[in-house]
Amino acid sequence: AQSVAQPEDQVNVAEGNPLTVKCTYSVSGNPYLFWYVQYPNRGLQFLLKYITGDNLVKGSYGFEAEFNKSQTSFHLKKPSALVSDSALYFCAVRDGNTDKLIFGTGTRLQVFP
Amino acid sequence: KAGVTQTPRYLIKTRGQQVTLSCSPISGHRSVSWYQQTPGQGLQFLFEYFSETQRNKGNFPGRFSGRQFSNSRSEMNVSTLELGDSALYLCASSLVTSGVYEQYFGPGTRLTVT
Numbered sequence: 005a006q007s008v009a010q011p012e013d014q015v016n017v018a019e020g021n022p023l024t025v026k027c028t029y030s031v032s033g034n035p036y037l038f039w040y041v042q043y044p045n046r047g048l049q050f051l052l053k054y055i056t057g058d059n060l061v062k063g064s065y066g067f068e069a070e071f072n073k074s075q076t077s078f079h080l081k082k083p084s085a086l087v088s089d090s091a092l093y094f095c096a097v098r099d100g101n102t103d104k105l106i107f108g109t110g111t112r113l114q115v116f117p
Numbered sequence: 118k119a120g121v122t123q124t125p126r127y128l129i130k131t132r133g134q135q136v137t138l139s140c141s142p143i144s145g146h147r148s149v150s151w152y153q154q155t156p157g158q159g160l161q162f163l164f165e166y167f168s169e170t171q172r173n174k175g176n177f178p179g180r181f182s183g184r185q186f187s188n189s190r191s192e193m194n195v196s197t198l199e200l201g202d203s204a205l206y207l208c209a210s211s212l213v214t215s216g217v218y219e220q221y222f223g224p225g226t227r228l229t230v231t
Contacts, residue, residue, distance in 0.1 A: 038219060047121070047207055047222035094160065104173050105150070105209075105220060107160040 006031045006099040010108035017085045018116050025080040025111045027095030036098035037078045038105070039069055043091045051093075054078060065089070085115045119144065121210050121223035129229045135196040138226045142189050142210030148172075149191040150220060151183060154205040163206075166191055167213075195228075203230045 007030045017023045029035055036055055040048040052063025059071045069080045080093060095108040122141045130136050142149050150173075151163040162175040166185035183193040189210075195202055205227050209220035 040222075045224075047123075047224045048209075050219045050221065053219055102173055104162050104165070104175075106162070107152075109159045 006097055006101075006106050008037075008095050008097045008106060008108040010093075010095055010111045012111050013109075014112045014114060016114045016116065019087050020084050023082050023085040023089070023113065023115070025093050025095075025113060027078045027080065027108060029076050029078060029095075029097050031097055031100065033100040035071075035078075036100075037069075037071065038096040038098070039063065039067070039078075039080050040094045040096060040107075041065075041091050042094065042110075048094060051080070085113075087115050087117055089113060090115045121208060121221055123206075123208050123223040123226050125226060126224065127227045127229075129231060130198050131231050132198055132200060134198050135194060136198060136228060137192055137194045138206055138208075138228075140191045140193075140208030140210075140223060142191070142208075143221055146210035146212055146221070147189050148211045148213060149185055149189065150209045150211075151191070151193050152207045152209065153177075154207055154225070155203075160207070163193065198230045200230050202228065204228060 009028045038053045039051040042048045051067050052061050054061050054071045062068045067082050092110050094110050096105050124139045148167045150165040153161045164183050165173040169185045180196045185191045205225045207225045209222045211218045211220045
């Protein structure tokens with residue numbers, strides 16, 4: 005069965021420092037991977053996706069993600085965190101059999117001034 | 118382009134009642150999916166509609182149902198509400214159903230069951 009895991013419930017980082025939010029996946033076939041962000045009282049906003057090609061994917065708001073096939077990981081990164089990046093981040097994988105989007109449990113990112 | 122809209126934004130119901138939530142997708146999007154978000158269970162897939170047909174269904178009881186209209190607008194209905202149905206219900210639309218197309222989410226409907 006397809007699944008994603010976000011091993012950290014919360015990540016704390018100081019403003020200006022690099023941030024990483026971790027995601028690992030388990031799929032059969034080619035993985036279609038996504039990152040979404042959710043701000044308080046809002047729906048999810050699409051950040052970026054990996055389909056094929058370059059392992060480093062660039063997305064919205066300065067975020068990027070690194071796809072690593074051997075480690076089955078798709079970690080979200082940003083070189084310099086902003087306080088406004090504080091939010092809930094979800095990793096997701098598209099189930100190749102059903103086309104359903106399967107979400108991880110979410111990681112709360114807290115950026116301190 | 119207008120984004121995905123959901124109405125109402127907030128709703129309070131009592132146990133045993135039923136509720137209908139509405140979702141209008143982005144213009145041109147034909148696929149609409151529904152999710153339930155709770156602190157304990159995270160984001161759980163309810164169902165997906167494409168061209169008025171239910172294409173996928175999650176593991177929810179039959180009290181949860183949905184439909185899609187010819188203009189791609191979708192409704193979901195929950196009958197005989199239980200306290201555990203209190204959640205944020207999110208609707209998402211996409212151009213097509215498969216593979217590489219990302220979903221765009223609405224702001225959600227916050228349902229509170231008392």
